[in-house]
Amino acid sequence: MRMYQVTDLAGDGKFGEILQRQTPQLIADKVAHRLVSPIYLDGEEYYGMRVWAAPEGMHPYDVPKRAIARQNYIRCLGTARAMVVQIRVTQPDHTTALYVVAREPVVDLEAWVELTWSGYQHEPDGIRLHPEELLAGEQAVPIFRAYIENQELPPPHLLREFVA
Numbered sequence: 001m002r003m004y005q006v007t008d009l010a011g012d013g014k015f016g017e018i019l020q021r022q023t024p025q026l027i028a029d030k031v032a033h034r035l036v037s038p039i040y041l042d043g044e045e046y047y048g049m050r051v052w053a054a055p056e057g058m059h060p061y062d063v064p065k066r067a068i069a070r071q072n073y074i075r076c077l078g079t080a081r082a083m084v085v086q087i088r089v090t091q092p093d094h095t096t097a098l099y100v101v102a103r104e105p106v107v108d109l110e111a112w113v114e115l116t117w118s119g120y121q122h123e124p125d126g127i128r129l130h131p132e133e134l135l136a137g138e139q140a141v142p143i144f145r146a147y148i149e150n151q152e153l154p155p156p157h158l159l160r161e162f163v164a
Contacts, residue, residue, distance in 0.1 A: 002053045004148065005060040006031060009048035009077070011122040018060050024149040027051070031144050035137035036080055043079035043117040047125070050075035051148060071096050074147045077127065078117050080137040084127055085144075086162060087153060099159040102132040103139050106160070133160070 004027045008015045034040045034049055041049070052073040054060040063069050068090050076083045085101040112128050119125030135143075146152040153159070 002056055003058070003060055004051055004053050007050040007052075008046055009050060009075070009120070010046050011044065011118055011120065013120070016060075028145045028148040031148065032141045035076065035083075035140050035144065037137070038080040041076070041078075041080040041083070041137065044122075047079075047117040047119055048075055048077040048083075051144065053148075053151070068094070074144055076135075076137075076140055076144075077119075077125075078115050082115060083135055083137065083140060084115055084129055084133060085135055085140050087147065087159070089153070098162045099153075100127075100129065100133050100162045101135075101143055101154050102130065102158045102160065103135050104132050105157050106130045106132050130160070 001022070002024065003018065003022050004024075006017050006027065008017070031049065031051060040046055050073050052070060054063050055069050072089055074085065074087045076085050078084055086098055087101060088096055088098045090096050109130070111131055113131050113134055114126055115129055115134060116124060116126035143154060
């Protein structure tokens, strides 16, 4: 069975957590609760969350810092009411790609909105998104659940490669 690390992204730094009794469903349930909680994901104290899976049979603490497994993750940034969901995956050539997830196909490629939050060390941070890429926590739950429980990515027409 895979073990997961859930990392809270907070203004004061990152706080990783590894539940000792784990199933994909327990992790997905815990993450779902945080995604919809405006008290937890407030964009000030906590502005995001990242989840990654250790290779089958390994504990996350035993995965080397530069291992491919640590480079693949799903995360959200923002608040429970307005967030971006990003998924980072390793390509066949061992490079990584970061994708922004849309809740529905993007209609107007010229339409943009700005999502901002108080990031690391409480510095202002943000991202430019298509309106369809701006999600509420409730809309992010099934995306996280599919990724955690089944290692499933959203369909390609809902993914946009993010280039900083």
